[in-house]
Amino acid sequence: MKPATNVRAYRGFFGITLLCLFILYAPLVVVTVYSFNDSRSITVWEGMSLRWYADVFVGPESGKFKEAAFNSFTIALVAATVATAIAVTSATAIVRAGRFRLRMPSLGLITLPIMVPEIVLAVATLIFFNSIGISRGYLTILIAHIAFCIPFAYLPVQARMQGLEDTFEQAAMDLYATRFQAFRRVLLPLMIPGIISGFLLAFIVSLDDFIITNFVKGAGVETLPTAIFGSVKQGIKPNIMAISTMLLGVSVIMVAISYFAAKWDNTK
Amino acid sequence: MSQVAEIAVDVQNAVKRYGDFTALKSISLGVYHNEFFTLLGPSGCGKTTLLRMIAGFEDVTEGAIFLFGTEIDALPPNKRPVNTVFQNYALFPHMTVLENASFGLEMLGKSRAEAKARAGEMLELVQLSQFASRKPAQLSGGQQQRVALARALAPSPKVLLLDEPLSALDLKLRKAMQIELKHIQRETGITFIFVTHDQEEALTMSDRIAVMSAGELQQLGAPREIYEHPQNRFVADFIGETNLIEVTISEVADGRAKCRIGGGHVIECDAPGQASGSACLSVRPERMVLSAGNASGIAVPARVVENIFVGTDIATWLKVDGGPEISVRISNSARSTIFEPGANVFVNFEAGAARLLMD
Amino acid sequence: MAGGGVQKGRGPVSETYAPVRYPLLVPAWAVLLVFVAAPVAMMLVYSFLTKEFRGGVIWEFSLAAYDQFFFDRGLFGDEPPRIEWTYITIFWRSIWQAGLATLLSLLIGFPTAYFIATRPKDTRAIWVFLITIPYWVNLLIRTVSMRFLLREQGPLNDTLLALGVLDEPLRLINTNLAVQLGLFYSYLPFMVLPIYAAVERYNFTYSEAAADLYATKWATLRRVVLPAVKPGVIAGCILVFVPSLGAFLAPDLLGGAKNFMIGSLIEEQFKGNAGNWPFGAAASMILLTLVLIALLVATSLQRRAEGPR
Numbered sequence: 023m024k025p026a027t028n029v030r031a032y033r034g035f036f037g038i039t040l041l042c043l044f045i046l047y048a049p050l051v052v053v054t055v056y057s058f059n060d061s062r063s064i065t066v067w068e069g070m071s072l073r074w075y076a077d078v079f080v081g082p083e084s085g086k087f088k089e090a091a092f093n094s095f096t097i098a099l100v101a102a103t104v105a106t107a108i109a110v111t112s113a114t115a116i117v118r119a120g121r122f123r124l125r126m127p128s129l130g131l132i133t134l135p136i137m138v139p140e141i142v143l144a145v146a147t148l149i150f151f152n153s154i155g156i157s158r159g160y161l162t163i164l165i166a167h168i169a170f171c172i173p174f175a176y177l178p179v180q181a182r183m184q185g186l187e188d189t190f191e192q193a194a195m196d197l198y199a200t201r202f203q204a205f206r207r208v209l210l211p212l213m214i215p216g217i218i219s220g221f222l223l224a225f226i227v228s229l230d231d232f233i234i235t236n237f238v239k240g241a242g243v244e245t246l247p248t249a250i251f252g253s254v255k256q257g258i259k260p261n262i263m264a265i266s267t268m269l270l271g272v273s274v275i276m277v278a279i280s281y282f283a284a285k286w287d288n289t290k
Numbered sequence: 291m292s293q294v295a296e297i298a299v300d301v302q303n304a305v306k307r308y309g310d311f312t313a314l315k316s317i318s319l320g321v322y323h324n325e326f327f328t329l330l331g332p333s334g335c336g337k338t339t340l341l342r343m344i345a346g347f348e349d350v351t352e353g354a355i356f357l358f359g360t361e362i363d364a365l366p367p368n369k370r371p372v373n374t375v376f377q378n379y380a381l382f383p384h385m386t387v388l389e390n391a392s393f394g395l396e397m398l399g400k401s402r403a404e405a406k407a408r409a410g411e412m413l414e415l416v417q418l419s420q421f422a423s424r425k426p427a428q429l430s431g432g433q434q435q436r437v438a439l440a441r442a443l444a445p446s447p448k449v450l451l452l453d454e455p456l457s458a459l460d461l462k463l464r465k466a467m468q469i470e471l472k473h474i475q476r477e478t479g480i481t482f483i484f485v486t487h488d489q490e491e492a493l494t495m496s497d498r499i500a501v502m503s504a505g506e507l508q509q510l511g512a513p514r515e516i517y518e519h520p521q522n523r524f525v526a527d528f529i530g531e532t533n534l535i536e537v538t539i540s541e542v543a544d545g546r547a548k549c550r551i552g553g554g555h556v557i558e559c560d561a562p563g564q565a566s567g568s569a570c571l572s573v574r575p576e577r578m579v580l581s582a583g584n585a586s587g588i589a590v591p592a593r594v595v596e597n598i599f600v601g602t603d604i605a606t607w608l609k610v611d612g613g614p615e616i617s618v619r620i621s622n623s624a625r626s627t628i629f630e631p632g633a634n635v636f637v638n639f640e641a642g643a644a645r646l647l648m649d
Numbered sequence: 650m651a652g653g654g655v656q657k658g659r660g661p662v663s664e665t666y667a668p669v670r671y672p673l674l675v676p677a678w679a680v681l682l683v684f685v686a687a688p689v690a691m692m693l694v695y696s697f698l699t700k701e702f703r704g705g706v707i708w709e710f711s712l713a714a715y716d717q718f719f720f721d722r723g724l725f726g727d728e729p730p731r732i733e734w735t736y737i738t739i740f741w742r743s744i745w746q747a748g749l750a751t752l753l754s755l756l757i758g759f760p761t762a763y764f765i766a767t768r769p770k771d772t773r774a775i776w777v778f779l780i781t782i783p784y785w786v787n788l789l790i791r792t793v794s795m796r797f798l799l800r801e802q803g804p805l806n807d808t809l810l811a812l813g814v815l816d817e818p819l820r821l822i823n824t825n826l827a828v829q830l831g832l833f834y835s836y837l838p839f840m841v842l843p844i845y846a847a848v849e850r851y852n853f854t855y856s857e858a859a860a861d862l863y864a865t866k867w868a869t870l871r872r873v874v875l876p877a878v879k880p881g882v883i884a885g886c887i888l889v890f891v892p893s894l895g896a897f898l899a900p901d902l903l904g905g906a907k908n909f910m911i912g913s914l915i916e917e918q919f920k921g922n923a924g925n926w927p928f929g930a931a932a933s934m935i936l937l938t939l940v941l942i943a944l945l946v947a948t949s950l951q952r953r954a955e956g957p958r
Contacts, residue, residue, distance in 0.1 A: 029856040030767045032866060038760040039776075042841075045757075045834060046783045049794030052804045056797070065802045112677040118663045119670035128674055131681045138689065139895030139940055141912045145933045148919060149695050149926070150688035152705065169684040172677065188663035192347055193380035195367040197394030197445065201666065207393075211384045230787050233897050233912075237919060247789045254902070258797050266790040277785040281778055 050270060057263035064260055074264040081261060083253070090249035094229055097164050097245065102224035105171035109179045109220050110213065114205070117183045118191075135170040143170060144237035151238060158240025166238050167228045174227045175220035182216025183209075218283040222276050229272075296323040296358070298449055298481040299344060304353035306339050306505075313339045315505045316353065321449070321483060322498075323358075326475050328484045330492040331502035332528070337485045338453055340502075344483065345374045345451050357448060368397070373442035374451040378458065379434050381426035387413065387437050388422040394445040405444075412440035415474065432463045439474065449481045456491065468495055489529050493517065501525050523647045526572040533578075533616040535571040537646075542566065547646060552613035557588055559644045570647045575619040577643035580606065580627070580635045588644070589636040592616070594629045604628060608637060689937075696930035704924050714931035736914065740935070743910040746825065746900070747893035750832035751840075754889045757833075758840035759882070763874075765841070766848035777845065784838040792898045795831050796822065799903070823905030831899030832889075839888035847881025848874075879954035887947040891940050911936050 056064060060071035078087055109132075116129055135143060147166045148158075156162060190212060194204035232247040239248060246269065253262055299321040306314040314336045321327045329337040342348045344355060346367030355363040362370050373394065381390050391409035396402065413419045416436035426434055435455060442450055452471075456464045472495050475482045486492050492499050493513040501508040501516060501524075509521045520526035527534060537549035540556070547561030549571060557571070581589075592608040595615065603619045606629065610616060618637060620626045629635050666673065696714050698706040716722075721733040765776040783791065798805050799821040806818040821827045851874065859869040875882070893899075897912030904910065911932065918929030 029860045029866075029869065030853055032760070032763070032870065035760040035764040038757055039764045042757050042761040042837070043779060045830075046780070046837065049791065049798045049834070050783065050786060052798050053790070053794040056804075064797070108676045108680060111673045114666050115670045115673035118666045119673065120662050120664035120667040122667075122670060124671075124674070128677065131686065132677055134681060134685055137940075137944070138685075139891065139936060141895045141897055141915050142689075142692075142933045142937050142940075143685070145915060145919065145929055146688035146692040147684070149930060150684070150691050153691055153695075165684055169680055172681065187378070187380070188665055189376050189378060189380035190382060191665045192367070193374070193376055193382070193441075194393065194397075195665075196345060196347075196372075196374045197441070198368045198397035199393070200368055200397075201366075201669065203397060204665070208382055226785055230789075232789050233916075236916075247787065250789055250793070254793055254796075258793060262793065263797070266787075266793065269787050269790055273785040273787065274782065277778075277782055280785075285774075 053263050054267045054270065057260065057267040059260060059263075062260070064258055064263070074260040075268075077261045078264050078268070083261065086244065086249060087246070087265060090244040090246045093160065093163075093243065094246040097160070097167055098225045098228040100164060101167035101171050101228045102175065102221050104168045105175040105224045106179070106217060106221045108168075108172055109175035109224075110210075110217060113176060113180045113183050114209075117180060118188060118209075132176050133173045136173045140170075140231075140233045144234040147234060148237040158238055159243050162238045162240065163235050163243065163245065166234050167231065170231070170234060171224040171228050175224040178219035178223060179213065179216045182213055182219070186212050215283045215286050219280050222280045222283070226273065226276050229269075295325075297321065297356075298323045298325070298358060299483065300356040300359075301340070301344070302354045302356070304340065304343060304355060305351045306336070306343065306348060307351045313505055314343075317502075317505075317507050318353075319500055319507060319510055321481060323481055324479050326472065326482045326484065326495060326497045328486060328492045328496035328499045329502060330486055330489060330499050330528075331508075332487055334504075335502040336505040337487075337502050341374075341451050341453055341483060341485050344449070345372060346370050371445075371447055372449045372451055373445060373447040374453060375435075375438045375442045375455045377453045377455065379426075379438040379455075381434055381437055381441070383426055386423050386425060387418065387429070390426065390437060391441045391444050394441065398445060409440070409444050412444045413437075415443070415477075416440045416470075431459055432467065435459065435467060436470075439471075443474075443478065443480070447480065449483060452482060452484045454485055454487070456486075457488075464491070471495065493529070501528065503528070520572060520645060520647070522649050523570050523572070526645065526647060530574065531617075531619075532572045532574050533614075534647075535573065535610075535614055535616065536568065537571050538568050539566055539646075549646065551590065551610060554612060555590055555610070557590070557641075557644065559641050559646055561646055562648060564648060572645045572647055573616075573639055573643055575605065575617045576603075578616075578618045578637050578639045580608075580618055580620065580629055581638055582627075582629075582633075582635060587638055587640055589638050592635060592637050594631050594633045594635060596631055597628060608635070610637070692930045692933055696927055696934050698927050700925045700927045704919070704921070704926060706926050711927065714925070714927035717925075717928055718931055718935065736932070739909055739914050740911060740939070742908070743894055743912075744939070746828055746908075746910060747832065747890050747896075749825075750829045750836070750893045751886050751890045753829055753833045754837050754840040755882070755886060758837055758885060759844055762841045762844035762881075762885075763848050766845050766851075773849075777842075780838055780841050783834075788835055789898055791834060792831055792902050795827075795834055795899075796902050799827055799830070822903065823907060825904070825908055828900050828904040828908050828910070831903040832893040832896055835896065835899055836889040836892055839892075840885040843881045843884035843888065844878060845881075847878035851877050876954070880951050883947050883951045883954060887943060891943060894940065894943075895936055 057074060058070050058072065059067055060073060061068035078084060112128065112132055116125055151158060151162050190208050191204040194208045195201065199207060230247070232251060235245050236248050236251070239245070246265070250262055250265060253259065297320045301317055301319050304314055304317045305312070317340060329340060331337045339348060343350055346365060350363040354361055357370070357372065382393070385393070388406060388409055391412055392405035395405035395408055410419065410422065413422055416439055418433060418436055418440065421429060421433065426437065429437065438455065456467050459467060468491060484495065496513055498510065498512055499516055500510045503524050509516055509525045516525060517529055520529060523534060526532050535551060537551055539547050540550055541548040542561050545561055546558055549557050549559065549569065551557065559571070590610055592610045595607040595609050598605045598607070602622055604622055606618045606620060608616055608618065616637070620628065695706055697710055697712065699709040699711040699713065701707050717733070718736050719733055720730040722728050722730050761780070765773060765780070768776055797803055801818050801820060801822065806815070809815045810818060855873050855877065856869050859873045864872065895912050896910065897916055900908055900910040901913050915929050915932050918924040918926060918932070
């Protein structure tokens with residue numbers, strides 16, 4: 023391909039793409055590198071060390087971080103599981119149950135949590151729990167996370183279901199399967215890549231959340247983001263960079279799984 | 291076929307409407323037991339809709355469908371003893387070939403062993419036993435087609451529905467599968483209802499054909515009957531090649547009509563009951579011959595426009611004096627005379643070769 | 650946009666599960682009505698209540714929250730009302746910051762998306778993957794990393810000083826630019842992905858036709874490519890603008906007190922005893938209204954860009 027005759031190529035776009043990737047990755051790389059810094063100060067480089075990773079697990083703040091990590095991961099696991107289950111049933115109703123009056127309103131309701139700004143949803147949820155007299159804690163965080171994770175679990179599930187022709191289930195019912203058997207034996211297995219993507223997205227969104235959690239958590243219960251935020255307010259310390267790097271690793275693993283789930287087309 | 295033909299599927303005044311759109315306008319037809327029955331028509335004519343109504347994937351807006359005397363139109367597809375071979379096969383991609391073929395029997399409550407055994411027999415019937423443990427994606431199009439057939443036959447349906455099952459195959463494979471399908475139909479003795487838009491395929495395979503257009507049944511009959519005696523202009527035009535010549539009927543007597551072609555030439559041919567006014571004459575290109583002089587029978591003067599070589603035949607396009615353009619097929623052999631463009635000739639045909647169509 | 654492409658108008662929709670459609674929807678309706686819709690309605694109610702001094706509300710109707718937002722009636726509330734600029738300024742600054750962040754994302758995101766979409770098919774997925782990875786990384790961690798990078802004694806300044814590009818360190822932290830960079834960094838993938846999808850669908854024969862008719866490259870881009878991919882551009886802009894408008898972390902961690910945005914204003918009303926819940930609810934309602942307006946404008950622009958089909 024000679025550039026002179028290629029009407030698609032624009033000079034400079036490649037450079038901007040590299041700049042874009044640089045901006046996206048530079049902060050992450052810097053934090054990862056400095057998490058291995060042996061120094062107590064974050065400004066001076068004093069050689070490689072794992073001391074801040076050790077500090078996260080056995081240091082003075084380790085108890086707080088372990089509890090926060092436990093909260094974060096259990097909440098993300100439960101919230102993503104429940105949200106994905108709800109996403110699958112509602113996608114079946116919206117993609118596979120014909121037209122009906124409540125179809126578009128249902129879709130609107132399901133996507134509502136991503137249309138409303140997060141801070142507004144946080145305020146609304148806080149006010150709601152306060153007005154019905156539920157005291158804030160682990161349970162309120164969990165409920166709020168289930169609610170706002172639903173659209174994130176829903177969209178990949180819906181996309182996958184729309185990509186699957188309904189002749190598979192029709193063939194199953196033609197071969198004497200009941201509606202439930204057609205769902206269980208044919209639709210659900212074919213949905214697995216979409217379900218994995220939806221679950222992972224919901225999981226990461228729950229793990230990621232700071233604002234809503236910060237509003238509904240109440241005193242004493244922390245998740246990793248609220249614990250990190252509280253710590254950062256007093257200045258960035260090296261142990262925070264170690265935690266960040268570990269969380270970054272978790273994200274990269276998740277994104278890799280999701281990438282392969284998306285590529286995995288079990289209809290072929 | 292049995293002496294007193296039993297009716298397998300009886301469609302009575304079936305109507306299908308989607309909102310304001312009417313896909314089927316009151317269709318009635320009966321399919322005999324053990325018959326290879328074809329629904330033929332261009333896309334959008336309603337043939338697939340009718341098939342899906344028999345299978346149970348579409349509700350019947352009005353009318354009724356009976357299967358061996360039992361009304362089935364209110365039953366869900368899994369309660370109807372009919373099976374479908376889908377256009378894109380719809381083989382379950384996450385199951386092996388054998389699991390696909392035994393699915394129906396398992397759903398009917400047969401034990402896994404029994405279902406697998408019967409499925410194995412069916413795979414043998416379609417000569418795919420050695421592929422039993424493969425996934426559908428590992429098979430060729432023709433093989434997938436046969437798995438779909440085995441899967442639909444395994445539960446021994448009372449009627450097998452086939453929705454354009456050969457359309458995804460290339461020409462050569464399609465011809466082979468046509469013969470194989472016909473063979474399997476004879477061997478199993480199951481009633482086949484076959485949907486296609488390919489008139490040649492329909493003529494080759496069917497015991498009877500229902501020609502459909504715009505949601506209506508145009509003609510129902512054996513292939514030869516439909517080809518030789520089309521009832522209307524649509525059927526004449528859709529089945530095979532034909533010349534449709536606009537004529538004016540000047541006189542009808544003793545079941546014979548005198549028809550005037552545009553330029554003034556008059557042809558006499560058999561007339562249907564209500565013949566009068568303007569009509570249309572259908573003459574197949576292969577039923578006409580060309581000659582230099584005035585021969586016996588019907589002879590229409592015309593001028594040769596062009597000769598087109600089409601392999602076995604030569605298609606000669608002619609302009610009838612003061613009338614339409616027509617085509618005549620001359621067999622490509624040493625004995626045939628080919629007239630050069632510009633030559634004045636006579637187009638000869640038997641009176642029986644022309645069919646007068648009122649609509 | 651968020652409808653995710655469910656068939657709306659014509660065309661058949663599969664009816665396999667039609668008889669059980671309502672049971673299937675019960676869980677979603679139950680959770681979302683109770684824990685999303687009802688709370689938003691409750692927030693609207695709270696914005697019309699009287700504030701309790703130690704946080705919370707007194708159940709007495711009052712317009713005080715909205716009045717406080719728009720009008721200044723003096724220290725004792727007895728002076729003739731004047732326009733109160735404090736909160737309007739914060740909102741205006743938020744709109745402005747979010748707008749600049751969106752513009753920055755567009756300027757960098759469009760060429761990136763275009764470049765990726767014109768890669769050979771087999772390498773395209775890798776580029777898209779590279780753009781999406783940061784989105785999966787915790788937003789707080791990304792913002793903290795940005796803060797660390799931009800600090801006065803941070804790696805950016807160190808590098809630039811060492812290279813001799815600068816004589817004295819740049820003061821980036823606690824500036825508007827830092828907030829814009831943070832917002833840009835937070836939501837850039839949302840800009841790239843819809844534009845990428847649009848460019849990928851674009852038929853490059855149009856570009857060839859334009860070039861054939863003597864258009865320069867930039868004329869082709871402006872007059873042929875851009876109009877064709879406009880719906881994607883609008884979707885990208887709205888996906889960056891809306892979350893930027895209500896963002897909390899980037900302004901809080903990168904902007905500092907001088908560069909207060911809506912998110913921080915609202916958050917402050919619910920912290921400890923100093924807060925004012927009705928005022929926070931009212932500010933949230935105003936933010937929600939702004940977002941709805943932005944969505945409506947985007948939808949109508951998009952409809953116009955797509956033209957009659």
